[in-house]
Amino acid sequence: MKNWTRSFPLLSSLLILFPAQTGNSCGWFYDDDEISYRPYNQYIIDLPEWAWFYYSAHALDFGDFTDTPFDYNLYSQKEENIRFWSDYYQGKYTEAFISEMVYADPSDLKQLWDDGISKKKSQKWSNPLAQRWQKGEGLNELKYLLFAHEVVPYVQELDWWSNETQDLETMHILQEQAVDLEAQENDPGIRQRYAFQAIRLAHYAGNFDDCLLLFEQLAKNTASVNDLYWWCLSLKAGAHLRKGEFASAAYYNALVFEHSRAKRQYALRDFYIDSDATWQQALSMCRNEQEQKTLWLMAGYKQPNAAPMCMEALLQLDPAAPELELLITREAEQIQREYLPERDFGLQTDAPWLPPATSDRIARLQQILQAGIASGKTDHVAFWQCASAFLYFLSGDEASCDAALAIASKQKGNDERMQWQITALQTLNTLRSVDHMDALVEKKILPGLKQLVKAPDMFGYDAYRLAMYKLFLLNIEDPVRAEICMNQAKYTDPQAIYLDYPVDEMIAFFRDKNLSPMDQFLHDVYSNQLPDLLDMKATVQMHYQQWEAAKATLQEIIDGGGQVMELYADPKEIHYYDCHDCDHMAFEGHYDKMDLCNDILSLEKKVEQTTGEEKAEACHLLGNIYYNISHFGNSWMATSYYLNTTFFDYYSWNGDEHIWPIADDDPNSVFDNTKALFYYDQAAELTRDREFAAYNVFLAAKCEQNMMYISGAPDNVETTLDYRTRFDLLRSDYKDTEVYLDAIDVCKYFAYYVQNY
Amino acid sequence: MHRPVSRAFFVLFIPIFWAWSSCADKQQEVIRSFYHWQTTLDLSTEEIQELSSLGVHDLYVKYFDVIWDEEAAQPRPVAKLQTVQVPDELxxxxxxxxxxxxxxxxxxxGVNDLAWRMCKLMDQIHTGLSKDPPAIIQIDCDWTEGTRDNYFQLLKQMQTYKRFEETIWSATIRLHQYAYPQQTGVPPVDRGLLMFYNMGNIEDPDAAHSIYDPSTAEAYLKQTDHYPIPLDAGIALFSWGLYFHHRxxxxxxxxxxxxxxLNESLFTTVDDTHFAATGEGYFRGRFVQPGDTIRIESMSPELGLKSAEQLSHYLHDHPLSVILYHTDPVILQHYTHEELDSVFSAFE
Known part of the structure; x- marks a missing residue:
């Protein structure tokens, strides 16, 4: 086949950033922030108002935050607007009451307006704010809200698929109205709101000069009136950006970022520095150190390349700045994504636990950390030491890592998160250079592992799993310990590999009463315990039809006080067509794996010892059981743990070549129906009851059809006819039976066969 | 001193020369065209005059892009065309x-719905530019095997839009699609536009020239004797810089x-096309660090002409539209009138 080399598409918008990071998606796969082990935890810092900004991919893509424990409402524009109103009312009304009225239907507000003017109550309101307006008090607020509702349609996004443009004329009229109303209003809070609407309308109409002018005239001096000022400033920043005045835009966006959480991500999105000159100009606009710190934070946040420079600048300004801690934790967190293995590492037994980690990026961050620590002015010493220890750990400098952690331990106070981070790093650092397991090593690492396994997911999860990955590599030659460590590192499912599972060794390990402390730990954390392992052993034995052995194994579960696994239906039951769910729902009795073993053994005995109808009946029941414990039957879970979905690929085939999905001639396959077919044939042959014989022939035909599915043969008429011998027998020898008619009625395959062949 | 031309020369060589020249001089009907890829259609008088003097009467104007909006989970048009001035001559x-x-x-x-929406929006925009339905509509998409069925259905569905029934439909064809039509399929349209650029791996820091590489182009072109639908030619004139950080x-x-x-203090010249950052700072909105590199890939007048000459040997459909990418003033500054003329002439 020729190589099909794809050229890179010419992007329509060639100025866009290349997608260095894909968007965060909520799906079955890990997103960018989750793909690798992350023993360094961002939540080591306590800056909940910036939690959104811990992750680059999340924040920049406005993604989903379901996996992060922070309060969405912190960033809600609606919530912030309610807070502004609450400040305006000086807490006189609850936020719930305010929200109800500010976001009320305009028709309700109009009615309240009419009520207020006429001082009549057309409707009874329980909301005290509405009651106030009905009394004719504060009608200027209501008038404003009605005006704001008028404005909203003009400042909303237009229909994407329409070429209609904004109604600039109406927007201009509204803008002028807002200016007039602002001038007529005496209440500073409401005046500011009209100013906001005027600036907003100018901005959305694309009149950026007007927008800036209106800000200067109406809003510039309203910072002390209400925090709505920052929303006005956000519009001003946007106008500067649209005009290509990047320094002003960056500076004002920094102010908005600092003061308005709801506008924070938009301020960051619009933060753009095109050149060094712009950057210097933006810095020169700062009136105080805090403004500079915010600018440095945003610059470092927006482009990771710039983060080291920004951290250095922040260090000079204020080693205790929380902005600096945020950039440090982000940088350390991003470094670990670069160097630590992916969570889904498979079975890469020949790869080192951790790849070599030396880079300018690590060295530069370590330098910043050391300078900060040396300054003695950092706010959270333990945080700095932990970050430093993490970098030492990555670089393989175990002694320095230990030393940093020792200081962190002393300085951490009662900070639980810091303690988890220290424990995680101590454990991993101890494992760093371990190349074999012995009692001394076990003693050193066990306390940490015991703690980490109990840690809240956020704080110990990845460190624990990463440690277990190392233990897996150290125990690679030992099937039992390797299995347990892998299970813990990757959360594997032993039942998924039950046929290849070292079940006897595992059982021996779980029965050993003299386990070392480390082995006892592995024993305790493993996802399966002795009864599960015995069940797995019995399932393997049943898979290979070793019924006596399986029975003995199941008895061990009972003897140990456990319960044998129940099946969802009685496998002796059979129907014309298969419907597992129907059988499961209809089944009300108790039938477990032990019952199955007993039934098979007794029926097989009966087949050996009886003749005639009695033997025919036993054969029929054995046919049912063997059919039902295969993939196709209602008790498939007797011999396997998962229904094999490969089979269903058949139904989604594409392309011209069409073959049955599974080529499987293994007599122990879950798909095999040979034994069921044998017993149905026997039953049909032995009985003198023509209906019963016909029924068994039909059931044998079902087995034949299943065997066709697993034949791996092409799906064509010739193949199909090779597997229709029992259909043919049913038609030629049992045409006079009720079963024949029922089969035509129930089975479309048979009806088609009878009609066409 | 000139030797007189012998009679034998006329007898022996003139017929051969005539036979050769009659083949080479066979005039190809070329429709000279340009792409307009900016979001504002506002050509200056000088630009219009330049196009006119080049014999360009056809402008392929991008009306909008269609992207997938993750948040809304639906297709979305972006970069819609804003029209300030519509040149009557074009x-x-x-x-x-x-x-x-x-x-x-x-x-x-969803495909059928998108087709209808795209046509409707295109119709709305076009109505603002011209009272007549468009003579030609071109759809640009780098489809893959996985999206082929959807894309081809979209093209079919768009062609049922009532106002565009008389329109000639064109689709862009990338070189790999040209080279392997059996695998990639052939779009169900009247014509294709062979994009004779962007043929290399843009992400490879060691690649020489991802826009146009004569040997890569030749390898693709030789794969196909005859493409199933008539093809027009798309020739690139632009230049860009590929910025690499840690390769x-x-x-x-x-x-x-x-x-x-060359005039940027942040960078030092490695060779004609490679530049390395020597310090930290902002360049065009990007913070660069020492060690970062920019590779310039430029369709110089010489390279533009070379690509036109190479492609001209493979396209023989009449009439043939030759569309140059694109009417960006910055790009056009780097080409003289004669150089642009020669690119078109290569096909004539």
Whole structure:
């Protein structure tokens, strides 16, 4: 086949950033922030108002935050607007009451307006704010809200698929109205709101000069009136950006970022520095150190390349700045994504636990950390030491890592998160250079592992799993310990590999009463315990039809006080067509794996010892059981743990070549129906009851059809006819039976066969 | 001193020369055209005059892009054309760029719905530019095997739009699609536009020239004797800078020419096309660090002409539209009238 080399598409918008990071998606796969082990935890810092900004991919893509424990409402524009109103009312009304009225239907507000003017109550309101307006008090607020509702349609996004443009004329009229109303209003809070609407309308109409002018005239001096000022400033920043005045835009966006959480991500999105000159100009606009710190934070946040420079600048300004801690934790967190293995590492037994980690990026961050620590002015010493220890750990400098952690331990106070981070790093650092397991090593690492396994997911999860990955590599030659460590590192499912599972060794390990402390730990954390392992052993034995052995194994579960696994239906039951769910729902009795073993053994005995109808009946029941414990039957879970979905690929085939999905001639396959077919044939042959014989022939035909599915043969008429011998027998020898008619009625395959062949 | 030409020369060589020249001089009917890829259609008088003097009467104007909006989980038009001035001298042919990702998300109903929406929006925009329906519409999409069915259905569905029934439909064809029509399929349209650029791996920091490489181009061109639908030619004139950090492509600076970097203190010249950052700072909105590199890939007049000459040997459909990418003033500054004329002439 020729190589099909794809050229890179010419992007329509060639100025866009290349997608260095894909968007965060909520799906079955890990997103960018989750793909690798992350023993360094961002939540080591306590800056909940910036939690959104811990992750680059999340924040920049406005993604989903379901996996992060922070309060969405912190960033809600609606919530912030309610807070502004609450400040305006000086807490006189609850936020719930305010929200109800500010976001009320305009028709309700109009009615309240009419009520207020006429001082009549057309409707009874329980909301005290509405009651106030009905009394004719504060009608200027209501008038404003009605005006704001008028404005909203003009400042909303237009229909994407329409070429209609904004109604600039109406927007201009509204803008002028807002200016007039602002001038007529005496209440500073409401005046500011009209100013906001005027600036907003100018901005959305694309009149950026007007927008800036209106800000200067109406809003510039309203910072002390209400925090709505920052929303006005956000519009001003946007106008500067649209005009290509990047320094002003960056500076004002920094102010908005600092003061308005709801506008924070938009301020960051619009933060753009095109050149060094712009950057210097933006810095020169700062009136105080805090403004500079915010600018440095945003610059470092927006482009990771710039983060080291920004951290250095922040260090000079204020080693205790929380902005600096945020950039440090982000940088350390991003470094670990670069160097630590992916969570889904498979079975890469020949790869080192951790790849070599030396880079300018690590060295530069370590330098910043050391300078900060040396300054003695950092706010959270333990945080700095932990970050430093993490970098030492990555670089393989175990002694320095230990030393940093020792200081962190002393300085951490009662900070639980810091303690988890220290424990995680101590454990991993101890494992760093371990190349074999012995009692001394076990003693050193066990306390940490015991703690980490109990840690809240956020704080110990990845460190624990990463440690277990190392233990897996150290125990690679030992099937039992390797299995347990892998299970813990990757959360594997032993039942998924039950046929290849070292079940006897595992059982021996779980029965050993003299386990070392480390082995006892592995024993305790493993996802399966002795009864599960015995069940797995019995399932393997049943898979290979070793019924006596399986029975003995199941008895061990009972003897140990456990319960044998129940099946969802009685496998002796059979129907014309298969419907597992129907059988499961209809089944009300108790039938477990032990019952199955007993039934098979007794029926097989009966087949050996009886003749005639009695033997025919036993054969029929054995046919049912063997059919039902295969993939196709209602008790498939007797011999396997998962229904094999490969089979269903058949139904989604594409392309011209069409073959049955599974080529499987293994007599122990879950798909095999040979034994069921044998017993149905026997039953049909032995009985003198023509209906019963016909029924068994039909059931044998079902087995034949299943065997066709697993034949791996092409799906064509010739193949199909090779597997229709029992259909043919049913038609030629049992045409006079009720079963024949029922089969035509129930089975479309048979009806088609009878009609066409 | 000149030797007189012998009679034998006329007897022996003139017929051969005539036979050769009659083949070489066979005039190809070429429709000289340009792409307009900016979001504002506002050509200056000088630009219009320049196009006119080049014999360009057809402008392929991008009306909008269609992308997949993750948040809304639906297709979305972006970069819609804003028209300030419509030059009367030019026939406007709408072009829509559609991301392959959009097609990945749609089922057949979604495809049909998108086709209708695209036509309707295109119709609205076009009505503002011209009272007549468009003579030609071009759809630009780098479809893959996985999206082929959706894309081809979209094209079929768009062609049922009532006002565009008389329109000639064109679709862009990338070189790999030209070379392997059996695998990639042939779009169900009247004509194809062979994009004779962007043929290399843009993400490879060691690649020489991803826009146009004669040997890569030749390898593709030789794969196919005859493409199933008539083809027009798309020739690139632009120049860009590929910015690499730790050898990973981070951004495309477009347009970018080497002379800008020669005057940029942040960069030092490695060779004619490679520049390395020597310090930290902002360049065109990007913070660069020492060790970062920019590779300039420029379709110089010489290279533009070379690509036109190479492609001209393979396209023999009449009439043949030759569309140059694109009417960006910055790009056109780097070409003289004669150089642009020679690119068109290569096909004539």
């Amino acid at each position: 026939s406007i042919h709408p072009v829509i760029f559609l991301t392959n990702e959009t097609l990945e998300h749609l089922d057949m109903d 990973e492509l981070q951004q495309i600076f477009y347009p970018l020419y080497a002379d800008e970097l």
